[in-house]
Amino acid sequence: MFTEISTRFIAYLAIFLFGLIVMRHGLFQLAQAKLQVLLTEITNSAWKGMLAGIFITALLQSSSAVMVMLVGLVAARLIPFTHTIGVILGANIGTTVTAELITFQIGSHALWLLAVGMLLLLFRYAICYSMGCLCVGLACLFLSMSGLSSLAEPVSTFSFTQDLFQWAASHSAYGAILGAILAAIVxxxxxxxxxxxxxxxxxSMTLPTAIAIMIGSNIGTCLTALLASIGAGPSARQVAYANIWLNALGAILFLPFINGLASISMMLSSDPATQLAHSSVLFNVICSILLLPLVRPFTWFVSALHGNRL
Structure with missing residues (x-):
């Protein structure tokens, strides 16, 4: 039974990640050059960079893709490191769009969405290809979410899972560690x-524990940018370090207030999945707004710690 469930779990997770990649690929191919121009032209102030980060990340459905793009642009000296902080803050907000999308109850129509997407992929036009990828990707997300939900009950009966959840629920920091490890893996x-x-x-999991895992996952996903910065020069590495520090500081700031964030989210919705999605939006928006006025001292801090002083 364990082998069967674990195999299905891996399969559904693979479908979910495949859906994200397909969506990102189609949209990125359509707008890659324009997005890079946007980043190089309007990141000269923190608030404009944040708006650009929100827009681009919501479009690409991946903060990691935006971070890799930033590392490349800084390594190529198209933008300075100091102009990336606002974009990173915006990327953290933009990535919450996907979590909100998958809470919509359209799983029963996912196959129709998949069929429309496959049909659009038959056309040669770039817009059709992009929209086809979007439809196929979204269909994969909804289908995999349905599968993951169906596995939650049998997975939660395993003693290892119960012990792991109890450990994560015993302290918010443990939940964040679990989320960071899981995000670093997937x-x-x-x-x-x-x-x-x-x-x-x-x-089988409480909302505060899920929020702690969500907060920790923001840190774990920083590994992508860190790997992309290897060999890319000191300024590019500072982008990856800044991403880690921003998410770590946000986690430290919010971990003591997880129960309060859970209470606010429960007032906004009665659906547990939607509550977690709203928590992700609130967490990232509040953290970004609080850190936006501190961009100058923060860039000095990162440069002093991981490179040359500004």
């Missing part, structure tokens, strides 16, 4: 949130 904070949503729907 390289997607959204996938971690999707897994937590499945257990929330089955009532």
């Amino acid at each position: 390289q997607s904070s959204t996938a971690c949130i999707a897994i937590a949503m499945g257990f929330l729907a089955d009532q």
Whole structure:
């Protein structure tokens, strides 16, 4: 039974990640050049960079993709490191769009969405290809979410899972550590949130524990940018370090207030999955707004710690 469930779990997770990649690929191919121009032209102030980060990340459905793009642009000296902080803050907000999308109850129509997407992929036009990838990707997300939710009940009966959840629930920091490890493995904070949503729907995980995992997953997904910065020069590495520090500081700031964040989210929705999605939005928006006025001292801090002073 364990082998069967673990195989299905891996398969559903793979479908979820495949859906994210397909969506990102189609949209990125359509707008890659324009997005890079956007980043190089309007990141000269922190607030404009944050708006650009929100827009681009919501479009690409991946903060990791934006971070890799930033590392490349800084390594190529197209933008300075100091102009990336606002974009990173915006990327953390933009990535919450996916979590909100997968809470919509359109799983029963996912196959129709998949069929429309496959049909659009037959056309040669770039817009058709992009929209086809979007439809196929979204269909994969909804289908995999349905599968992950169906596995939550049998998975939660394993003694190892119960012990792990009890450990994560015993302290918010432990939940964050679990989320960071899981996100570092699957390289997607959204996938971690999707897994937590499945257990929330089955009532085998509490909302505060799921929020702690969500907060930790933001740190774990920083590994992608860190790997991309290897050999890219000191300024590019500072982008990756800044991403880690921003998410770590946000986690430290919010971990003591997880129960309060859970209470606010429960007032906004009665659906557990939607509550977690709203928590992700609130967490990232509040952290970014609080840190936005501190961009100058923060860039000095990162440069002093991981490179040359500004």
